Amino acid sequence: MKWRNRVLGASLLLAAVGCVSGETQHERGEALYGYCEQCHGDAGQGNADFRTPAIAGLQDWYIEAQLQKFRIGARGDHPDDLDGLRMRPMSRTLATDGEVALVSAYVASLDPVDPPDTMVGGDPVAGRVLFNTCIECHGERAEGRRDKSAPSLLNQSDWYLVAQLHKFRSGIRGADTLDTTGIQMRPNALALENDQAVRDVVAYIETLDN
Numbered sequence: 001m002k003w004r005n006r007v008l009g010a011s012l013l014l015a016a017v018g019c020v021s022g023e024t025q026h027e028r029g030e031a032l033y034g035y036c037e038q039c040h041g042d043a044g045q046g047n048a049d050f051r052t053p054a055i056a057g058l059q060d061w062y063i064e065a066q067l068q069k070f071r072i073g074a075r076g077d078h079p080d081d082l083d084g085l086r087m088r089p090m091s092r093t094l095a096t097d098g099e100v101a102l103v104s105a106y107v108a109s110l111d112p113v114d115p116p117d118t119m120v121g122g123d124p125v126a127g128r129v130l131f132n133t134c135i136e137c138h139g140e141r142a143e144g145r146r147d148k149s150a151p152s153l154l155n156q157s158d159w160y161l162v163a164q165l166h167k168f169r170s171g172i173r174g175a176d177t178l179d180t181t182g183i184q185m186r187p188n189a190l191a192l193e194n195d196q197a198v199r200d201v202v203a204y205i206e207t208l209d210n
């Protein structure tokens with residue numbers, strides 16, 4: 001997976017920005033990531049105190065798509081989206097599409113780090129049943145499916161997954177007309193009946209981590 005991401009990222013980058021002389025693409029991506037580190041951590045592990053998600057090892061196509069959404073305001077632009085509003089200006093420090101691709105490939109190449117569990121009160125057995133509706137897009141083991149534009153949900157902080165499901169439910173995320181993939185996710189979050197159902201499905205997803 002790691003190598004596939006790297007090879008794919010590298011070929012896309014060659015097309016996007018041409019050869020960068022001296023530094024390798026990976027080093028350029030690493031240098032750009034220096035700015036992100038203060039919030040997402042040196043290993044991309046996220047930070048509950050800063051409310052930043054783990055991003056290490058996420059699929060490069062998903063990272064790139066999210067950074068582009070933040071840049072154009074399709075995500076992180078709603079007045080009630082306090083965390084998204086903090087990320088949005090950070091995405092705009094990336095000056096070009098080439099830089100977005102470089103930093104995305106670098107983050108995707110990092111080994112995933114499973115953040116500690118923080119959530120209480122979720123029932124993974126009930127969550128397993130609810131997760132059946134998610135499989136079509138996120139895959140049997142929540143590994144993500146590129147053809148559905150749906151990311152891996154593995155090795156992610158439980159509080160972040162809960163927060164995003166609530167955002168999709170309230171329309172803070174996935175309701176912008178520019179957000180064509182978020183719009184596909186929204187009805188699935190709304191189909192979760194209540195807060196307990198959100199906690200249950202997240203508790204099940206957490207059991208799938210290594």
Ligand code: HEC
Binds near residue numbers: 032035040103
């Ligand atoms: C000031 C702190 C801060 C900095 C610096 C920062 N981020 Fe973020 N980032 C956040 C927060 C907060 C979120 C969560 C937004 C939300 O809840 O929707 C986030 C979300 C993300 C996501 C979405 C992950 C997902 O699973 O959907 C990606 C990708 C991301 N950041 C990448 C980056 C990159 C790359 C950089 C450097 C260019 C960066 N961030 C710099 C705070 C930051």
Ligand code: HEC
Binds near residue numbers: 133149162189
């Ligand atoms: C029809 C396809 C589809 C189904 C079914 C689906 N999702 Fe999604 N999901 C998506 C897509 C596409 C995204 C990425 C949205 C974006 O680009 O912002 C997403 C994003 C997410 C995110 C945000 C991840 C992150 O890193 O920010 C969570 C959490 C999530 N889905 C959970 C679920 C759960 C739980 C279910 C089942 C109850 C589910 N999804 C069902 C398509 C789907």
